[in-house]
Each structure stands twice: as C-alpha cells, then as structure tokens.
Amino acid sequence: MTMQNVGRPTRPEGSTETAGFQSLTGGRGLLQDEPLIFELDGWTKTGVDLPEPEADASDLAGLTRAGLELPGLSEPETMRHYVRLSQKNHAIDLALYPLGSCTMKHNPRLNEKAARMAGFADLHPLAPVGATQGALELMDRLSHWLKTLTGMPAVALSPKAGAHGELCGLLCIKAAHEAAGQGHRRTVLVPTSAHGTNPATAAFVGYNVTEIAQTPDGRVDLADLEAKLGDHVAAIMVTNPNTCGLFERDILDISRLTHAAGAYFYCDGANFNAIVGRVRPGDLGVDAMHINLHKTFSTPHGGGGPGAGPVVLSQALAAFAPAPWVVSGPDGLHLVEEAVDEAASAFGRMSAFHGQMGMFVRAYAYMRSHGADGLRQVAEDAVLNANYIKASLSDVMTPAFPDGPCMHEALFDDSWLDGTGVTTLDFAKAMIDEGFHPMTMYFPLVVHGAMLIEPTETESKRELDRFCHALRSLAATAKLGDVERFKNAPHLAPLRRLDETLAARKPKLTWRPEFPANQ
Amino acid sequence: MRYLPLTPSDRAEMLAVIGAPDIDGLFVDVPQAARLAGPVDLQPHAGELEVERELAALAAMNRPAGAGPFFCGAGAYKHHVPATVDHIIQRSEFLTSYTPYQPEIAQGTLQVLFEFQTQVAALTGMDVANASMYDGSTACSEAVLMAKRVNRRGKAVLSGGLHPHYAATTQTIAHAEGMEIVRLPAAIDAEAAVIDAIDDQTACVVVQTPNIFGVVTDVSKIAEAAHAKGALLIVVTTEAVSFGLLRSPGEMGADIAVAEGQSIGNALNYGGPYVGLFACKEKLVRQMPGRLCGETVDADGRRGYVLTLSTREQHIRREKATSNICTNSGLCALAFTIHMTLMGGVGLQQLARINHAKARELKAAVEGAGIEVLTPRFFNEIAVRVKGSAARLVDDLLGQGIVAGVPYSRLDPHAGLDDVLLLAATETTTSEDIAALAAALKAA
Numbered sequence: 001m002t003m004q005n006v007g008r009p010t011r012p013e014g015s016t017e018t019a020g021f022q023s024l025t026g027g028r029g030l031l032q033d034e035p036l037i038f039e040l041d042g043w044t045k046t047g048v049d050l051p052e053p054e055a056d057a058s059d060l061a062g063l064t065r066a067g068l069e070l071p072g073l074s075e076p077e078t079m080r081h082y083v084r085l086s087q088k089n090h091a092i093d094l095a096l097y098p099l100g101s102c103t104m105k106h107n108p109r110l111n112e113k114a115a116r117m118a119g120f121a122d123l124h125p126l127a128p129v130g131a132t133q134g135a136l137e138l139m140d141r142l143s144h145w146l147k148t149l150t151g152m153p154a155v156a157l158s159p160k161a162g163a164h165g166e167l168c169g170l171l172c173i174k175a176a177h178e179a180a181g182q183g184h185r186r187t188v189l190v191p192t193s194a195h196g197t198n199p200a201t202a203a204f205v206g207y208n209v210t211e212i213a214q215t216p217d218g219r220v221d222l223a224d225l226e227a228k229l230g231d232h233v234a235a236i237m238v239t240n241p242n243t244c245g246l247f248e249r250d251i252l253d254i255s256r257l258t259h260a261a262g263a264y265f266y267c268d269g270a271n272f273n274a275i276v277g278r279v280r281p282g283d284l285g286v287d288a289m290h291i292n293l294h295k296t297f298s299t300p301h302g303g304g305g306p307g308a309g310p311v312v313l314s315q316a317l318a319a320f321a322p323a324p325w326v327v328s329g330p331d332g333l334h335l336v337e338e339a340v341d342e343a344a345s346a347f348g349r350m351s352a353f354h355g356q357m358g359m360f361v362r363a364y365a366y367m368r369s370h371g372a373d374g375l376r377q378v379a380e381d382a383v384l385n386a387n388y389i390k391a392s393l394s395d396v397m398t399p400a401f402p403d404g405p406c407m408h409e410a411l412f413d414d415s416w417l418d419g420t421g422v423t424t425l426d427f428a429k430a431m432i433d434e435g436f437h438p439m440t441m442y443f444p445l446v447v448h449g450a451m452l453i454e455p456t457e458t459e460s461k462r463e464l465d466r467f468c469h470a471l472r473s474l475a476a477t478a479k480l481g482d483v484e485r486f487k488n489a490p491h492l493a494p495l496r497r498l499d500e501t502l503a504a505r506k507p508k509l510t511w512r513p514e515f516p517a518n519q
Numbered sequence: 520m521r522y523l524p525l526t527p528s529d530r531a532e533m534l535a536v537i538g539a540p541d542i543d544g545l546f547v548d549v550p551q552a553a554r555l556a557g558p559v560d561l562q563p564h565a566g567e568l569e570v571e572r573e574l575a576a577l578a579a580m581n582r583p584a585g586a587g588p589f590f591c592g593a594g595a596y597k598h599h600v601p602a603t604v605d606h607i608i609q610r611s612e613f614l615t616s617y618t619p620y621q622p623e624i625a626q627g628t629l630q631v632l633f634e635f636q637t638q639v640a641a642l643t644g645m646d647v648a649n650a651s652m653y654d655g656s657t658a659c660s661e662a663v664l665m666a667k668r669v670n671r672r673g674k675a676v677l678s679g680g681l682h683p684h685y686a687a688t689t690q691t692i693a694h695a696e697g698m699e700i701v702r703l704p705a706a707i708d709a710e711a712a713v714i715d716a717i718d719d720q721t722a723c724v725v726v727q728t729p730n731i732f733g734v735v736t737d738v739s740k741i742a743e744a745a746h747a748k749g750a751l752l753i754v755v756t757t758e759a760v761s762f763g764l765l766r767s768p769g770e771m772g773a774d775i776a777v778a779e780g781q782s783i784g785n786a787l788n789y790g791g792p793y794v795g796l797f798a799c800k801e802k803l804v805r806q807m808p809g810r811l812c813g814e815t816v817d818a819d820g821r822r823g824y825v826l827t828l829s830t831r832e833q834h835i836r837r838e839k840a841t842s843n844i845c846t847n848s849g850l851c852a853l854a855f856t857i858h859m860t861l862m863g864g865v866g867l868q869q870l871a872r873i874n875h876a877k878a879r880e881l882k883a884a885v886e887g888a889g890i891e892v893l894t895p896r897f898f899n900e901i902a903v904r905v906k907g908s909a910a911r912l913v914d915d916l917l918g919q920g921i922v923a924g925v926p927y928s929r930l931d932p933h934a935g936l937d938d939v940l941l942l943a944a945t946e947t948t949t950s951e952d953i954a955a956l957a958a959a960l961k962a963a
Contacts, residue, residue, distance in 0.1 A: 012817070012818035034630070036630065036633070036634060036637075037634050037860050038634075038637065042860075042863055043863075043864075044865065045863055045865065046861070046862055046863045046865040046866035046869070047601075047860070047861035047862070047863070047866070048601060048861050048862050048866045048870070050866065050869045050870055050873060050946070051873065052869070053869075053872045053873045053875070053876035054876055056872075057764060057872065057875055059879075059896065060735060060764070060765070060875070060896060060898075062737065063735050063737055063765055063766055063896065064764055064765060064766065065644075065762075065764065065765060065766045065767055065770065067864065067868075068641065068642070068762070068763060068864035068867060068868055069641060069864055070638055070641050070642070070859065070863055070864035070867070071860070071863050071864075072860065072861065072862055072863015072864065072865055072866050073860055073861065073863070075601070075603055075861065078603060078857065078860050078861050079603060079606075079607070081860070082607045082610075082631070082857060082860075083607070083610070085626070085627040085630050085631060086607070086610045086612035086613055086627045087612065087627065088612075088624070088625070088626035088627040088630075089612040089613065089616045089619075089624065089625055089626070089627035089628055090612075090616060090621070090624040090625065091611045091612045091613075091614075091615040091616045092611075092615040092616070093611035093612075093614075093615045094611070094612075097617065099617055102617055104615075104617055106522055107614065107615050108522060110567050110570060110571060112609060112614075113571070114570075114571065114574040114575075114578075115788075116605070116786075117574065117575060117578035118578065118583040118585060118586075119575075119577070119578025119579055119580070119581040119583055120578050120581070120788070120789060121583075121786040121787065121788055122583035122584045122585050122597070122786060122787055123581050123582075123583055123584065123787055123788070123789040124584050124589070124591040124595055124597065124787050124789070124922070125594075125595050125787070125789050125790030125791075126591050126593055126594075126595070126925045126929060126930075127582065127584070127591055127922055128913050128914055128917050128922065130582075130914060130917050131581060131582035131917055131922060132581050132582075132789065133580045133581065134576075134577040134578055134579065134580030134581040135577075135581050135789050137577055137580065138574075138577050145561060148559050148560060148561050149559060149561070160653040160654065160657065160791065160792070161653060161846040162846070163846065164653065164657070167692075167695075171691070171695060174695070204695070204696065205695040205696070206695060206696060206697055246548065247546075247548035247549055248548075249548045249550070251550065251553075252550050252552065252553070275549070277555070277558060277559060278546060278549070278554065278555055279549055279553050279554065279555065280553070280555065280559070283552070283553045284553055298522075300614045300615055300850070301615065301616065301617050301618070301849075302608075302613070302614060302616075302849045302850030302851075302853075303613055303614075303616045303617070303618070303619065303625075303627075303628035303631075303849040303850060303853065304617070304618035304619065304628065304650070304810065304846060304847050304849030305618075305651075305653075305792075305846040305847045305848045305849045305850065305851075306653070306791070306792030306794075306846075306848045306849070306850060306851055307846045308791075308792075322691070337929070338932055339687075340932070340933075347691065348687060348688075348690060348691030348694070349684060349687040349688050349691050350657075350688065350691065351653060351654055351656045351657050351684075351688055351791070352594055352654060352655065352656035352682065352684040352685060352688060352779075352790070353594075353595070353654075353684070353789070353790025353791060354789065354790045354791070355790070355791055356791040356792045357788050357789035357790055357791055358786075358788040358789075358791065358792050359791075359792060361574065364574075365570055365574055366522075367561075368562065368565050368570045368573060369521070369522065369564060369565060369567070369570050370520065370522070370564050371558075371561065371562050371563040371564030371565060372558035372559050372560070372561040372562065372563060373558045373563050373564055374520045374522075374523070374563075374564040375558075376555075376557075376558050376559075377520060377523060378523070380542045380545075381523055381525050381530075383542075383545045383546070384525070384530060384533055384534070384537075384542065384545065385525075385533075387533075387537045387539070387545055388533045388536060388537060390537075391536050391537045391538070392536065404547070404548065405537075405539065405544070405545040405546075405547065405548070407545075407548075429623070432621070432623055432624055437617075437621060437624065438621055457522075457523055457525075458522055458523070458524065459524065460524035460525065460529075461524070461525060461529040461532070461533065463524075488818070490623050490624075493623035493624050494623065494624065494626050495622065495623050495626055495817040495821055495823045496623065496817045496818040496819055496821075497623065497817060497818045498622045498623065498815050498816070498817045498818075498823050498824075498825045499815045499816055499817070499818075500815065500825050500827065502815045502816065503813040503814065503815035503825050503827040504813070504827050504828055504829075507804065507811070507813050507827060507828060508813055508814040508815075509633075509636055509647045509648075509804070509811055509812070509813050509814075509827075510633075510636050510637040510640045510646075510647060510648070511633065511634075511637045
C-alpha cells in the first residue's frame with residue numbers, strides 16, 4: 001500500500017522549537033549523525049582486495065572510460081556506515097507496524113536461510129533445465145499451493161510485484177477479449193475506494209476508467225455497478241476484502257452481473273491474507289487475482305521491495321498467461337519460454353526471466369510451515385486482531401463503519417478529532433514518539449481523514465494492548481487540548497518533520513560536490 | 520504454530536472484548552456458499568527442521584554456478600559478493616521495514632537510496648537516477664514508454680543486439696500502450712542499423728552495449744542520428760560491472776540509460792529478485808517512472824531525505840500517473856549500494872579489468888580449440904559458433920559437469936542462429952574452468 005498526500009500538509013508548520021537538550025557534536029546518544037559516503041574521504045580507497053589483472057584493454061581502444069569518481073570505504077568503515085543508517089529506521093522486528101493494506105507481518109528467518117541455499121541463490125536463470133530441476137519443482141509446488149488456496153486453475157508466476165501482477169491480469173483480459181472479437185470493450189470499472197494502482201494499471205494498458213459508487217456501509221453500490229456495466233466494459237477491478245477492511249457481501253452478485261455483461265472480474269488480492277484458507281476467490285467468480293507474496297506469504301518488504309505478484313487465472317483466461325511457465329514431460333520438468341506453437345495465445349512476456357525466484361522460495365517455506373491448517377489460522381488471527389483493536393478503541397476514536405465486524409484492518413475516520421486542532425497527520429506523527437509506526441493515513445479516499453490500522457496475525461495480545469494503550473493515551477491528550485505535542489510531532493525521532501515541498505520544488509536527487517547541503 | 524503468538528485463551532478473551540460468540544462470527548459477511556468448512560486439501564503445518572529438509576532437498580536437485588566450470592551470462596552474471604553485503608541487508612531495520620513514506624523514521628533507507636541514485640548516475644554518466652526498478656528488462660520497457668511521454672511519438676526501434684527477452688518484455692508493454700515497435704533482426708555487430716529505421720515518428724531507439732552477443736559499441740554516432748531527428752537514445756546494459764571499464768552511456772550521448780544491476784551485490788537467484796537501474800538527463804526527470812529520493816531539511820533545519828516528485832506516481836495521480844509501478848527493488852538496491860561502497864570507483868575499475876582479462880583468456884582458449892569467435896570487441900562475454908546445435912552441445916557438456924554457456928536459440932528460437940553459443944567469464948572463472956571448457960569443446 002502507498003501513502004496518500006491528498007489533503008495533508010507537505011511541509012512542517014508552526015513552531016520549530018526542539019525539546020531541550022542538545023549534544024555538542026550533533027549525535028543523539030547511540031544515534032550517530034552519519035554523513036553520506038561521498039563525505040567520508042574515500043575517493044582513492046577501496047574495501048576489496050583484488051588481484052592486479054595481467055591483460056590490458058588495448059583491444060578496446062577508444063571504448064574505455066577515463067575514470068570513475070566514486071568513493072570506496074574499507075570493510076569496517078562500510079559496516080559502521082550502514083549500521084548507523086539502519087538505526088534510523090523503524091522495522092517490524094522493533095514494534096507493531098500498523099500500515100493498513102500493507103500487511104507488515106513477521107518475516108520468518110527460515111525463509112531467508114532457504115533462499116540463500118546455493119541451489120537457489122547461486123542458480124543461473126538460463127542454466128540448462130537439466131541443472132535446474134529443483135527450482136522448477138519448487139515453482140510447480142508453489143503453483144499448486146497458490147491454485148489450491150485460491151480455487152483457481154492456473155497461475156502466472158513471473159510478475160515482479162503487485163502492480164506488475166495487475167498489469168499481467170489486465171493484459172490477459174485484454175487478450176481474451178481480442179481473441180473473442182470483443183476488442184471494442186475499452187472501459188474498466190473501479191470502485192472509488194480502490195488502490196491507486198488499479199486505475200493506474202487500467203490506464204497503462206489503454207483502458208478508460210469509470211468509478212463505481214460506494215454504499216454508506218462501505219461496499220460496492222450494486223445498482224451503480226449494474227447501471228455502468230455494458231457492452232463497452234472489459235473488466236471490473238474490485239479489492240476483496242476491500243480497502244475499508246470489509247468483505248464485499250454482494251460479491252457473488254458482483255461477479256454474476258459482471259459475467260452477464262460479458263466482462264471479466266479482476267480481484268485485487270492485496271488483502272488475501274484476511275481470507276486465506278477460509279475463502280477461495282475462485283468460488284467467488286474471480287477471473288484473475290494477483291497475490292502479493294510480500295503481504296500474505298510473509299516475504300520481507302525490504303524497505304520498498306523486492307515484491308512478487310503471481311496472478312491466478314480462471315479457465316477463461318488461462319490460455320493467455322504470459323511466458324514462461326513450467327510443464328511436466330517424460331524426462332522431467334521443462335520451461336515454456338516462448339509465446340509460440342502450443343503457447344501461441346500467451347500475451348507475451350512480463351520480464352526477462354522467470355519471476356522472483358528468491359521470493360518463491362521464501363513464500364513456499366512459509367506456506368509449508370503453516371500448512372493448510374495454519375494458513376486458515378493466519379486469516380482468523382489477522383481478523384481477530386483487527387477486530388480487537390477496533391473494539392478496544394471505539395470509545396475514543398470513531399470507526400468509519402461501526403456496524404458489524406471488520407476483516408483484517410480497522411478503519412477510523414477523523415470525526416473524533418473535530419475541534420481538537422489535531423489532524424490525522426498530527427496524530428499519526430505523535431504515534432512515532434510513542435514508538436509505533438503510523439497507520440496508513442488519508443486512505444481510502446472515501447473516508448475523511450482515514451486511519452487504516454492493520455495489525456496482522458503475528459502480533460501478540462500483549463503488543464496489541466500496548467498499542468491500544470498508546471493510542472488511547474494520545475487520544476485523551478488530544479481531547480484535553482495539548483495541541484503542541486501533536487503539531488510538532490515527532491519530537492523523539494531521528495529527524496523531525498521534513499519539508500517535502502522544498503524537496504519537490506528544487507529536486508536534489510544526487511550528491512554533487514558543488515552543491516552545499518540544504519540550509 | 521511458531522509464527523502465531525495468540526494462545527487459545529487469548530483468543531477467547533479477545534472475542535469476549537469484541538462481543539463475538541466465536542471466530543465464525545467475524546466472517547459473517549462472507550456468503551454462506553463461499554465459506555470453507557475446514558482446511559483446504561494441502562499438507563498440514565510442519566516444523567522448521569522438516570521444512571528446511573524439504574527445501575534443502577529441492578536445492579540439491581539444482582546445479583549451482585559455483586559447483587564447477589560455468590559460463591552463463593546473457594543478462595545475469597556470477598560474481599563474488601563480499602560477505603559484508605549479505606550481513607547488512609539482513610539487519611532487521613533494512614529487511615523488515617516498509618517503503619519510507621514516514622521519513623522521520625526511515626532515514627536509513629532514504630539515505631541509502633540517495634547514495635544509490637548518486638552511484639547509478641556516476642556509473643551511467645547520467646545526471647539523475649531513480650531509486651531502482653524491478654529489473655533491467657522492465658526498466659527497458661519503462662524507458663520506451665517514457666520516451667513516448669517526452670516527445671509524444673509512437674514508435675520505438677529496437678536493435679538486433681538487444682537481449683531478446685528485453686525486446687519481448689518491451690514489445691508486450693509498449694503494444695499495450697499502443698506503441699509501434701520495430702525490432703530489427705538479430706545481428707551480432709550492427710547496433711548502428713537502428714539509424715536507418717529512424718523517422719519523424721520515432722520516439723526512441725534502443726541499443727545495447729555490450730550487447731547480447733557481447734559486442735561493445737561506441738553509440739555516439741547513433742545518439743547524433745537520433746537527436747537530429749528528434750528521437751531519444753536509450754542505452755541498455757545488462758552487465759553493470761562493465762561500467763568500470765567502458766565509456767558510459769552518458770558520455771556517448773544517451774538520453775536514458777537503463778541497466779540490470781544484479782552483477783553488483785546480488786546473487787543469481789534463478790532470475791530474480793534483481794535491481795533495475797534507470798538514469799536520465801536532468802531535463803527529463805519529471806517524466807521518469809519509479810520512486811525518487813531527494814534531499815531536504817527537517818523542521819530544525821537538519822539535512823534529511825524524502826521520497827519526492829511523487830505527483831508522478833500512481834498513488835497520487837491514479838489513472839494519470841507516469842507508470843503503474845509502486846515498488847522499487849529496495850533491498851537489492853541496498854545490496855548494490857553496499858557492494859559499490861566497498862569497491863568504490865577504484866575497486867570497480869579493477870574488477871572490470873579482471874573480468875575483461877578473463878574473457879580474453881577464454882577467447883584465446885576457445886580459439887585454440889578450433890572454435891570461431893564471433894564477437895569483435897567484448898567486455899566479459901563472447902559469442903562463438905559451434906558445430907551443430909548449441910543447445911544440444913550445452914546439454915551434452917552438462918553431463919561432463921560443465922555449464923557451457925547459453926545457446927542463443929534459447930532466447931530467440933527463430934533467428935536461425937542455432938549454432939551460436941554465448942559464453943561469459945568473470946572474476947569467479949578460473950583458468951582450470953577455461954581449460955576444461957576448451958578441452959570439452961575440442962572433443963565435442
């Protein structure tokens with residue numbers, strides 16, 4: 001999930017007073033003030049010991065570069081530099097990380113160990129298939145698990161992230177329509193609460209985007225959907241559970257109406273973690289759905305990727321899946337790598353090789369660890385934790401949809417902050433001072449000042465109670481009028497609020513010797 | 520279950536707070552017909568030892584690059600990565616953090632991205648670079664779409680030396696955007712052939728150096744020809760170590776430089792995750808796809824970094840975004856940055872010279888075995904012509920414990936180049952490996 005800037009200030013406001021004590025040299029106790037590598041005098045150094053090669057490059061006369069101005073640091077300097085930087089990051093291993101729609105759950109270290117086994121990590125994507133049977137077998141097993149969990153007959157593994165998976169799914173849909181002489185269908189229907197990637201992806205493949213209204217209880221407006229469906233519609237893109245953290249009660253009607261109109265049902269699977277093992281999207285009439293392995297199946301987010309976004313497909317779309325895929329033959333497993341012959345209806349290729357193999361290993365290790373029973377428990381505990389937070393905070397904050405249970409995330413609006421002078425952004429920044437990462441803010445767009453909290457199933461009751469205690473304390477303080485605490489938050493983070501307007505007005509995207517630091 | 524902290528009594532207590540009778544009470548919105556009564560038909564949970572054994576058994580069915588003589592390249596390269604790199608990227612604060620949308624508590628990731636962007640700009644000789652793309656092939660396709668946004672033209676010309684999978688990826692994406700793609704026939708040493716295909720509808724030409732056959736090309740003349748007709752030059756590089764020896768795309772007039780960054784800091788991983796490098800001229804920055812990190816100050820005037828120019832991105836612009844991409848390859852970019860920091864310009868240049876020396880040794884050895892080398896100017900990769908099918912030869916030599924490179928036909932089956940074999944050598948290739956290959960080729 002991504003952050004919304006709509007309606008929130010992008011530069012610090014008001015007083016810039018800092019709390020009290022300052023060190024003499026810029027450090028903050030264990031938190032070191034760390035310069036850029038370009039400021040550490042490494043211009044003539046290197047931290048690797050390499051032999052001096054015998055041959056020269058005289059055969060490349062006129063093709064070689066004169067020099068390469070980049071600093072190098074010795075191993076201890078490098079280690080220190082990056083360890084110091086690491087200490088300026090929040091992480092799921094430190095505390096609950098309640099980013100709604102992002103699913104920040106524990107990343108098991110067995111997965112890391114397995115992905116680093118030489119048979120996987122040191123395997124070349126174009127090594128002869130006879131040298132990669134274990135990798136193909138793993139992809140085959142992963143596919144079997146994904147297909148069984150979703151109740152779908154086919155899966156394309158190669159998309160490299162969720163949005164890449166959306167692209168893959170829509171390209172399958174486009175290819176299927178064109179093959180059926182339905183290429184005139186150029187519109188994709190997207191609910192107002194959708195992730196920004198949905199309309200972006202639809203536009204990317206040349207479709208027009210039409211929004212579907214939402215009902216007061218946070219679901220797709222069936223009447224509006226029915227009115228907007230027609231011979232011009234290629235697909236609908238619906239997230240389920242949706243971005244309000246709610247299950248689409250009318251999902252079977254949504255798919256029935258969509259199919260009756262000749263359109264396909266793309267499901268954004270970002271929230272599959274809420275229903276894995278309890279509901280199969282195939283039983284809901286879904287035609288294509290990407291699965292964020294870094295959400296539901298615990299591969300690490302890594303500070304912004306790499307992700308992985310396999311797409312499960314219905315029978316109607318399976319033939320259009322992109323190359324490559326694994327097939328079984330009499331002499332072992334093979335890869336179909338070209339969209340020709342029996343694969344001629346494949347729409348093309350998503351990337352150079354076979355997808356995010358390192359993530360496949362991690363996701364498969366996670367699935368095998370949990371098993372069919374454990375994965376069902378994952379969904380149940382994720383939903384239980386979210387409802388517990390909703391119940392524990394409902395008397396001090398205002399749930400956007402108070403009636404009935406939520407799924408894996410609890411959504412609040414900002415009406416409870418009315419009159420306090422504190423905004424959603426201020427409140428979220430104050431959470432940092434209490435040791436928690438802010439929740440997803442101002443998303444979904446359909447809820448005013450939205451605060452979307454997703455605890456995930458890997459939080460203990462103790463950590464949930466600690467989190468709720470922090471939010472209740474902050475809420476009480478806001479209502480008592482201690483506005484300064486919020487307006488100037490965070491006070492205790494490595495940095496205070498940053499000036500995003502300045503960054504965008506005069507973009508400074510690389511270090512250059514002639515540029516002094518911003519003042 | 521070791522990843523789930525809640526106990527049965529926790530669950531009961533929490534349900535009581537919520538006011539739900541049981542867990543099913545929280546799933547009431549799911550239509551009755553779609554509720555699964557019990558677990559799906561898959562294996563039950565397993566302990567860490569059991570899972571590790573299963574995965575180790577699968578891993579053992581593969582033949583890793585380091586297990587013996589190995590010569591595959593063609594877009595992914597076996598290099599030595601210092602142990603420091605993998606240690607640092609497994610620190611919790613890097614491994615288990617999210618995209619740095621809350622800059623006050625993500626300065627570690629953000630400063631790394633700023634360093635990464637600066638390193639990539641210097642390596643490619645460009646003004647600015649983004650915070651990374653999925654991989655080199657998707658970076659290539661995004662560059663073509665960016666060219667269309669810049670000059671509003673609808674055609675792209677791809678050289679016959681462009682990695683066929685990059686070409687296929689770009690064709691797939693660009694067709695979806697309604698662009699016309701002209702892909703020139705496979706040609707070993709003819710990057711400049713794109714010049715003849717440029718017309719006033721050409722948004723960009725895409726060339727690769729070193730190209731898929733290993734050929735190094737001075738693309739300056741292509742840049743001049745493209746610019747004379749208002750088209751952009753996109754230069755693709757799949758072997759990032761070559762930046763340590765060869766003239767950079769920027770020096771030769773590229774408008775956009777894209778590359779696969781896997782060679783620096785990242786393992787082979789059977790094709791992913793990798794890290795796409797994307798750099799361009801400063802005047803084009805607002806049409807760039809992907810995340811960008813920029814310098815700014817905090818409320819106390821202290822230097823800091825934020826994600827910036829996000830008004831190009833999908834989460835703000837929705838259907839008007841420059842791209843639908845909403846992720847980079849953060850941890851792979853971190854690995855790249857750390858490895859690059861260890862090497863510095865001094866170390867990378869030395870590493871590049873070693874790679875080139877190994878390839879010269881390889882070339883001499885295969886020529887000594889009576890094999891024709893097709894690549895006139897190379898960095899660490901050469902194309903050779905073998906007797907008969909290169910694919911069959913590779914399968915045969917695997918039986919002798921040698922991974923003898925990539926048959927070109929695997930990437931491009933209909934080019935009529937079934938006897939062309941692509942061979943790469945890096946600092947990890949030993950003289951014994953080369954001798955073993957040469958002997959096997961001679962005997963084949």
